[in-house]
Amino acid sequence: MTTLYFVTKKNLEVSIMGHHYLHQLLAAHTIAVFGASEEPQSIGSLVLSNLIKAQFKGKILPINAKCEKTQELTCYPTLEAALQHSGLHVELAVITSPADTVPSIIEQCGAHGVKGAIILSGGFSDTLQGKRLEQNFMEAAHHYNMHIIGPNCLGVIRPSRGLNVTYSRNQARAGNLALVSQSSAVCTAILDWAEPRNLGFSNVITLGDATDVDFGDVLDYLALDPLTDSILLYIEGIHHVRGFMSGLRAASRMKPVVVLKAGRYEDGARAATSHTGALVGRDDAFDAALDRAGVVRVNTITQLFAAAEVLASGMRLQQNRLAIVSNGGGPGVMATDRAVELGIRLAPIENSLMTALNKVLPKQWSHNNPIDMLGDATPERYEAVLKLCLANEQVDGVLAMLTPQAMTDPVGVAEALVRLKANTKKPILACWMGSALVKAGREVLFNAGIPHFPAPESAIEAFSYLTTYRANQKMLLQMPSSIESSEYGEPDIIGARLIIESVLAEGRKVLSTTESRAILAAFHIPRLPTILARSAPEALVVAESIGFPVAMKISSPDIIHKSDVHGVRLNISSAQAVRSVYQDLMDSVKKQRPEARLEGVTIEKMHSSKTARELMIGVARDPVFGPVISFGTGGTAVEIHRDHAVALPPLNDYIIRKTIGRTRIARLLGEFRHMPAIKCEGLIEVLLRVSEMVSELPEIMEMDINPLLADENGVMAVDARFVVGYPSGAGRKYSHMAIHPYPIDLVRKLQLADGTDIVIRPIRPEDAEMEQEFVRNLSMESRYMRFMQALRELTPEMLVRFTQIDYDREMAFIALARQNGKDVEAGVARYAINPDKISCEFALVLADDWQGRGLGGLLMRSLMESARNKGCTMIMGEVLADNGNMIRLMTRLGFEKSRVEEGVVTVTKRLTDDAF
Template sequence: MNRSGGGRIDAEPEARRPLDAIFAPRTVAVVGATEKAGSPGRAVLWNLISNPFGATIFPINPNRRNVLGIKAYKDVASVPDPVDLAIVATPAATVPGLISECVDAGVKGAVVISAGFREVGPDGLRLEHEVLERARRGRMRIIGPNCLGVMRPHSGMNASFAPRSPRAGSVGYISQSGALDMAVLDWSRKENVGFSAFVSVGSMLDVGWGDLIDYLGDDPHTKSIVLYMESIGDARAFLSASREVALTKPIIVLKAGRTDAAARVAATHTGALVGSDEVLEAAFRRVGVLRVDSIADVFDMADVLSKQPRPRGPRLAIVTNAGGPGVLATDALVEHGGALAEPSPDAIRALDLFLPEGWSRENPVDVLSDADAERFGKAVEVLAGDDAVDGLLTILTPQAVTDPTAVAGRLRKHAKVFGKPVLACWMGGESIEPGTALLNEAGVPTYPHPDAAARVFALMWRSSYNLQGLYETPTRPADDAAADSPRERAEAILAAVRAEGRTILTEAESKRILTLYDVATVPTTVVQTADEAATAAEGFGWPVAVKLNSTTITHKSDVGGVRLNLYDADAVRGAFRAVERSVEAHAGPGHFQGVGVQPMVQPEGGVEVLLGSSLDPEFGPVLLFGAGGRHVEVLGDRALGLPPLNTTLARRMMEQTRIFAALKGVRGQTSVDMAALERLLVRFSDLVVEQPWIKEIDVNPLFASPDRLIVLDARIIVHGPVIHAQDLPRTAIRPYPSQYTFPWTSKKGEALTIRPIRPEDEPLLVDFHATLSERSVSFRYFHAMKYSTRVAHERLTRICFIDYDREMALVADRKDPETGERKVLGVGRLSKIRGTDEAEFALLVSDQFQGRGLGSELLRRVLQVGRDEHVGRVRGDVLPENVEMLRVCEKIGFRLARDIDDGVVRAEMEL
């Protein structure tokens, strides 16, 4: 029996999406339309009627029979046609009631221009809550309040009070600052920058970054997305949408407020080090968003990333007819994170054949001042074909024998030939303008200064590097199906601490939790007397360390609570008494609860690193990795990341630090076991995700050497009694949904595990597709598809690297009892349809495992996921000849209907 098919998830989205009411309305009501000069209500109405875009416009004004010559209506309910979009430009106090009227009239979208909401204080915030509550009653979507409005230049719609409309182009622009928007509009017209959408979001009461990124991600006119951001809003929605869209359309952010003026009080080193802007940088890296520092950078990057391919690496080759500009470009390149390419010997030999004898024989490649168009072109052609080069920059300065226009014409054919970005710096005045025009027409971005061009390439590489990390297949855990989860045992330790009214775990308790998550810790024995300390020390062997054991003091060294390198029993007894006296003197007797005795770990041949976790008010738990030891704050060498991690993300996080070079080994030293360190970070990430009662963790130092990774000191802080379970912060990126993991036994008695897919499953899916017949493939995808196409990395990454908030894929995983080899035998997928409570399903089972009940079980599990994820209706398309799949759908309870136009059977079920 064939269990393939049951859903065409790659089909086109529905013609009308919820935000179409705002971006492509057929009818628009202007609430607050007036003829009063200088008012937003007049400006919005004038812009709508003076820029026809196919919609019918209805002014709403209870005191006038017409506005600007157009018949007016007293309220939205009086409008004779159904209204898609209401633009509200009335005093803030009137807006909640007007939104209620719009909901009652069936309006699906609103843009609230009005100011006087949260920006004015608590009363304004209360008004916002009223507006949102009333809008949700009718599932109305709102942009604003306190915004400039919305413009769609390609259609001509200008639903804003901006005095001029922007040019049509390919940049989707979203901003939180109306004042900046006006400046950007003026600047864009001078610079000839065009927009596919221009959206002022104001305070983002309802429609947020995630909604708009999703919408523009599907918009055919949008090639890149630009954000001016002041606050993040719904962090999970932003990250989820960005991660999906950034791979196909660049997302460039200009974020205000790089400095964190408000110092945060924290109990651990980690808490003190985590800053909100650093967290934002980490979040952007995690989802492939590029952050820049200026408006010019924003549009430079939007332009170049929409015209040129992203570089595969940081290595730039520079071809110039003047040495000085090449040096300037090199400095800027290296300073901003790029690298100077080292041309291969074959490339050098090829250049030798036509370059003058005095050429530089290195990069930058100086073709000399007498270079003509042919010499320039050949040099670029050689370097573009060199595997040691990831991108090219051509620099031309006007010379007596150089024709800038001819050189530009010669370079045009290399604009998009080699899959590598090509940039140009044409320096000069009027003489170079025809050449720059030719290059720009060909899609080669031009820059007036070499350092600016090199910096753009470095930013391109940063964008590319971030995206590569998203879809680089991580290594598989040793045994990802281990039944012995530490979650409950760790929860019990934390619950006992909280039951005592404590928020600080002792060092021993902290280490016990880390050990449960496979993070090795130095053995520690807690004792209450000096003689017990001496006995424990003798059991470990010499030297040992004695450290304060306290449920109230976080930093032991601050109260003299640490004694190191103790070589005999008398020294241990003396250290015990010295710690006790020091703690009592600094904090009082109630803060001393004995000491912990542990063997010393000598630092020779290893590196001390810091590992930690703290909370960010917008992104929830944040991970920290960096140089450890006593001078953590002084060194300031750290990188932040968002959990959950896999091995690829763990390595990328470490690569952000300077200590990473020492871990790999310097001056002949052996490298730390980097694969083991990656796995340790992944397990630490699992701890942070699975134990939400933990507020902060400080592991300092973690001793890393070629033969071991071991924690010497650790501290865990939990939330206090004022925090309830429903108030615990959640991760900004949804973690692996292990609750959807189930054991299952086939009709023939084979034991399988049905579980959500992981990025690490890509190799298993390659093998899985090798087991599929042409019939199964055609039934699933509705057409033939070659094996090589099905298993291409670029395709499988989109299948394995999913956002569990947006879709869920369940795989049937079987471990061979003899070889231990794992195989995927079936895949069921549920993909939510954005902006609705509906989802599509699809199913595919290996030919060798069909007829054993797996297809039916996968479909039942997929439907249960839909119920748990609050999906209202599930649907899928099945080919009529796929009778086995139709039988399964009918048995499970789907309603089947033949679609004559598409030639498929529609299967639908209400959940």
């Protein structure tokens, strides 16, 4: 039976698809250079010169009405004249002419079918006139479906094509590193730094003002670029966070990504009005985003290439236990100091390894890690020791260090490392200290692809990149839902939203104490009951009702931190004290803050625990990454302690434990001295509930739960404060978050016409094995029709792309049936949103035994509904003309045949409000 199938040209899920649109621009056969000039120092002249020097593998058409010839090439007055004379089709335009000429040039290019332009010209974002010009050329680009790199950028280099359309003095070598930079100046510095080090590039792309093509687009392209093994990013700021995070996560699933970001200590961070806001800065949020994206961050250009080198080598870690082997004690100690600073564990030398080392080392060796083999260490001694370390189960990687002493053979030791590398999968790093005496040894290491470094600190940092990459790749696999299961049931999201809406309707932003407690209650966060008293007699009645001792706190929408105005009294244990404290609180606060509106005093039962730790959970709204959740030490001195860790929602158990573990107070949560360990499950539960809160309520701008008391019995929110506001943006669900949650709301339990129960749900990373088995079990014909080649099973890269998806811009629904006590995949449908953001392309394949039972229609309806909810107005695909089953299904679903070409039928459907 012929399978239902679909293959697209652009679908990002398929590794054998047609190229990304940027590849089609950067692999252009004909380039038009607007502003090409005879003036040696002009940008147009430098671009043209670079193209010629790079030996561009295509045709160059210089465009300039003021000259007839430049650099031995005919110069044309207009694009139309160039096309008529040459008979060529231009794929890429490079524009170096003044800003006021750019809109008309883009109009010309679009009218003649040019699909992309790189605008090196500047002068757009600085003035109102420049912004109007930018708006004009972007309107023309959108009209003609053109893509723009720039403006105000250095340009692009793709050495394998001989493409260098920059005004840089550098000609990049061909290699496997891709460099993407927001700064032209930094890009030229990196290129200059890389040249004497023989570092090569697959692509060098500068973004400039990024009016169209941004990080997300470039990362999508590089993720599937076969010439790119690892990606380097220089970032100054993020314009489109969701696109950035989507592209970054997609790329890092496929290959290592290393990020260098400027502005770690930005002075322009917003003024904070809460404890959390005072603690969480923009760089904290950026780090949290990179953690979730599976990438590695560095702080210098040297570290950028070191990280790229060690990650691109393919070396990976199981844990972070390092053995340091050296021919001198001092270098080993220096390496150890840096390892301790970075949290790298020195591998223990257990008894069997100690015995083995004693047999190959002099008696005076260090008998510890780092392993000092003494200054007369020969290549044979190095090889024997390193071989033993690499074979030991307690060692995850080795660092071989060498100083050029009298009896040292740098080349011989390097050759020993090369032999060892061939027989192990564990990381081997080298540190050859010195210069002239070790130069030949470094060349051996370089030629063998062994990462090597001139100093102990840089070698240890390189090993730390492996540990960071391992940890962040695990974070990348986490796909939390917005709502996690809880023994307390579903949160009352509607009730919480109604409270917030009523506050906003009154023109307020800060919730009262009782309103804040109500929000906590809606999300099942343990809290102390609080009652507002508006007079001293009323306070007495409340205190008597809930029982002594009580805590009394001033209630005012204008006072952010009650303790700052001495508005808190604790352990009040008598009726007489209640009345006097009430009046004292009112008088004292009125005197300090006469302008503040005082609602009264809240009264709550004292929470007594001799073993409680004071913690804080907060939420701050980062201007780029949206809500950021903070955890750390609580109390009145949180800004002094500054002990906190941050994470981007949504959270799950794994992410929460990692976040808690990064704080100093984490060491005090376990058992120590007379203090029992806290009930960690209760703390995790609260953080999960906070994650739900900020995911489902975009109106929450800031929140503090401080203190959150945690002991062996659980946790209790003693005080909470919320700041709310109207969310900005398109208003689509979860648009306020940088990371789209797993869409648990799209899980459906359905039944086929024959009574078979199935579950249709979005795919998850842990479905990889099931997806692989599904493809293996397809008939040969089905696999060929789905992938258009004799594919036996999915490659690792394809499996990653199939199962680790970005739910914001793509979707894959799998249909599951229960067979022999386990879930079996019966079919899968997927779409990817096109760059125009309003259309998408779909794919559908069913297992051979599940065809003709109505499953294809159910999957497609789920797919179309999801695409429509994401803002798509058109869904399209291409079907083989002889695939009658698929064509009949598409006809039943209302698709139209729009084109038949080379045995392929294009089917399209408008996603209207009509029911599917």
